[in-house]
Amino acid sequence: MPLPSLSSLLAARVTDALPDHDFDPQVRRSEHADFQANGMLALGRSLGRSPRELATTVAAALPADVAPTVAGPGFINLTLTDNALLTQAAGRLADPRLGVPLPETGRVTVIDYSQPNIAKEMHVGHLRSTIIGDALARVLTRLGGTVLRQNHIGDWGTQFGMLIEYMSTSPAAPASSGGISRLAGLYRDARAAFEADPGFAARSRRRVVALQAGDAETVAAWHDIVDESTRYFTDVYDRLGVLLEPADVVGESFYNPRLPAVVDDLLAAGVAVHSDGAVCVFFDDVRGPDGEPVPLLVRKSDGGFGYAATDLAAVRHRVTALRADRVLYVVDARQALHFRMVFDTARRAGWIPAGVTVTHVPFGLMLGSDGKPFRTRYGGTARLTDLVDDAVAGAREVVAAKNPALDAATVDERAREVGVGALKYADLATNRARDYVYDPARMLSLTGNTSVYLQFAHARARSILARAGADGEIDTGLPLEPAERALILDLDAFGDVVAEVGATLEPHRLCGYLFRLAQSLTTFLETCPVLRAPSPVRENRLALCRLAAETMRAGLDLSGIASPDRL
Numbered sequence: 013m014p015l016p017s018l019s020s021l022l023a024a025r026v027t028d029a030l031p032d033h034d035f036d037p038q039v040r041r042s043e044h045a046d047f048q049a050n051g052m053l054a055l056g057r058s059l060g061r062s063p064r065e066l067a068t069t070v071a072a073a074l075p076a077d078v079a080p081t082v083a084g085p086g087f088i089n090l091t092l093t094d095n096a097l098l099t100q101a102a103g104r105l106a107d108p109r110l111g112v113p114l115p116e117t118g119r120v121t122v123i124d125y126s127q128p129n130i131a132k133e134m135h136v137g138h139l140r141s142t143i144i145g146d147a148l149a150r151v152l153t154r155l156g157g158t159v160l161r162q163n164h165i166g167d168w169g170t171q172f173g174m175l176i177e178y179m180s181t182s183p184a185a186p187a188s189s190g191g192i193s194r195l196a197g198l199y200r201d202a203r204a205a206f207e208a209d210p211g212f213a214a215r216s217r218r219r220v221v222a223l224q225a226g227d228a229e230t231v232a233a234w235h236d237i238v239d240e241s242t243r244y245f246t247d248v249y250d251r252l253g254v255l256l257e258p259a260d261v262v263g264e265s266f267y268n269p270r271l272p273a274v275v276d277d278l279l280a281a282g283v284a285v286h287s288d289g290a291v292c293v294f295f296d297d298v299r300g301p302d303g304e305p306v307p308l309l310v311r312k313s314d315g316g317f318g319y320a321a322t323d324l325a326a327v328r329h330r331v332t333a334l335r336a337d338r339v340l341y342v343v344d345a346r347q348a349l350h351f352r353m354v355f356d357t358a359r360r361a362g363w364i365p366a367g368v369t370v371t372h373v374p375f376g377l378m379l380g381s382d383g384k385p386f387r388t389r390y391g392g393t394a395r396l397t398d399l400v401d402d403a404v405a406g407a408r409e410v411v412a413a414k415n416p417a418l419d420a421a422t423v424d425e426r427a428r429e430v431g432v433g434a435l436k437y438a439d440l441a442t443n444r445a446r447d448y449v450y451d452p453a454r455m456l457s458l459t460g461n462t463s464v465y466l467q468f469a470h471a472r473a474r475s476i477l478a479r480a481g482a483d484g485e486i487d488t489g490l491p492l493e494p495a496e497r498a499l500i501l502d503l504d505a506f507g508d509v510v511a512e513v514g515a516t517l518e519p520h521r522l523c524g525y526l527f528r529l530a531q532s533l534t535t536f537l538e539t540c541p542v543l544r545a546p547s548p549v550r551e552n553r554l555a556l557c558r559l560a561a562e563t564m565r566a567g568l569d570l571s572g573i574a575s576p577d578r579l
């Protein structure tokens with residue numbers, strides 16, 4: 013078991029002081045002391061007693077080495093001894109989990125994320141889903157959970173009839189040449205032909221039927237398109253350094269054979285009804301602007317299945333076959349209503365057992381500097397690969413300016429680590445539900461809340477450790493400087509913060525923490541000489557450098573961001 017944090021140890025002491033009451037002591041970091049327990053206010057309110065009196069009782073029961081004092085209307089200030097802080101730091105250094113608990117043990121989480129569409133370029137929406145989903149997958153795994161990644165790619169639908177028909181009649185090269193941009197170009201042309209030429213449109217519709225009926229030639233052409241697209245996705249994932257691999261792809265086509273049963277079962281359960289030839293599910297609280305109910309379309313009147321039917325089959329599969337305790341959908345906030353209707357339908361059909369949760373994890377848009385949805389210089393939807401290229405190119409300038417003597421291969425490698433890190437961090441650092449402005453210059457800044465600043469603080473600690481040679485033992489009897497105290501207190505919160513990200517599914521909490529940690533590490537390095545300090549202060553400070561570097565690396569790793577030893 014990992015060593016509990018100081019704040020959780022203090023919280024336990026405060027609750028122990030009032031054994032007859034069940035309450036949250038609300039122990040938080042404070043400007044007035046190391047920690048402050050604020051829970052007496054709420055407890056006093058609920059008991060109809062004076063919070064100050066409760067606080068006084070608690071303070072009297074607490075051990076003198078936490079220096080309890082009552083302040084204001086009933087706060088309890090708590091200050092730890094230097095010895096207690098150093099003992100905790102030594103414990104953390106010996107803890108391979110760095111204090112991260114294992115609350116997810118035994119729990120299976122399915123995460124549906126990334127979800128690009130075949131024969132199309134990936135765009136910024138897929139970038140956000142990929143980055144956020146990947147961070148959540150890493151955090152939940154670290155917290156002891158079993159995480160099943162499901163890349164729900166768009167690989168099925170009537171549009172492929174069009175594309176296959178177009179490719180079979182145009183004398184062009186096979187799908188496996190020319191990459192995604194050629195495929196995306198053909199897709200655009202096929203669409204245009206479909207709209208302009210009724211004969212082509214009719215043949216395309218017959219292709220869809222042939223594809224669904226398993227016609228060998230059509231299925232082979234579809235496979236070629238899927239394979240070519242998957243190669244492109246894999247390439248993007250490699251460049252981004254995310255966990256997703258081809259084995260995680262369970263696309264829409266996977267659920268195709270399961271769709272008729274979805275319709276039958278929903279009809280039999282009375283959850284879905286026939287309506288104008290279609291099969292629909294209605295909701296009391298989902299209505300259009302005219303007050304008319306807006307149904308979830310399970311089967312269209314032409315007999316075709318849509319996006320919703322696939323998601324219904326998917327949720328059922330994930331809960332039953334994959335035995336998920338929790339299913340997360342990391343998808344753009346604009347699909348909130350779709351997921352609400354899908355989950356509600358699955359619940360009404362009795363497909364979601366008690367204790368299992370299905371959750372839409374929404375995120376906002378990436379905006380341009382004009383405050384509108386981000387577009388490229390050419391006005392189109394931004395291609396994800398252009399964003400990666402731009403970030404890496406910008407990072408190359410930062411890296412080369414800092415180290416003019418570096419060889420080209422090292423510059424390349426660092427530029428990738430810094431550029432991709434900056435792109436991910438800019439995405440993760442704001443509350444995911446909000447829209448955020450894409451600002452390449454700001455995200456690569458060496459100062460401010462950027463991954464570059466974090467990577468730089470980490471590399472500073474590493475370079476001191478490299479110059480020192482060996483670290484030493486912590487001497488818990490030494491007095492501490494304020495910057496050392498602040499650093500130890502911040503380091504100690506790491507495990508609690510990771511647990512909080514798992515509980516809230518909000519990666520920005522980790523970024524905020526790492527930014528504060530980088531600041532206290534920087535202040536420590538600027539005010540407390542390490543290598544020049546006399547022994548045994550030197551050994552203690554080296555140990556703090558070591559713990560800070562390890563914690564920073566673990567945190568960046570959970571965000572999917574590299575932590576190079578040098579910058």
Ligand SMILES: NC(=[NH2+])NCCC[C@H](N)C(=O)O
Pocket residue numbers: 124127128129164165166323326341343
């Ligand atoms: N299970 C899901 N519906 N996942 C989200 C799929 C997103 C879809 N492929 C898109 O690009 O918009």
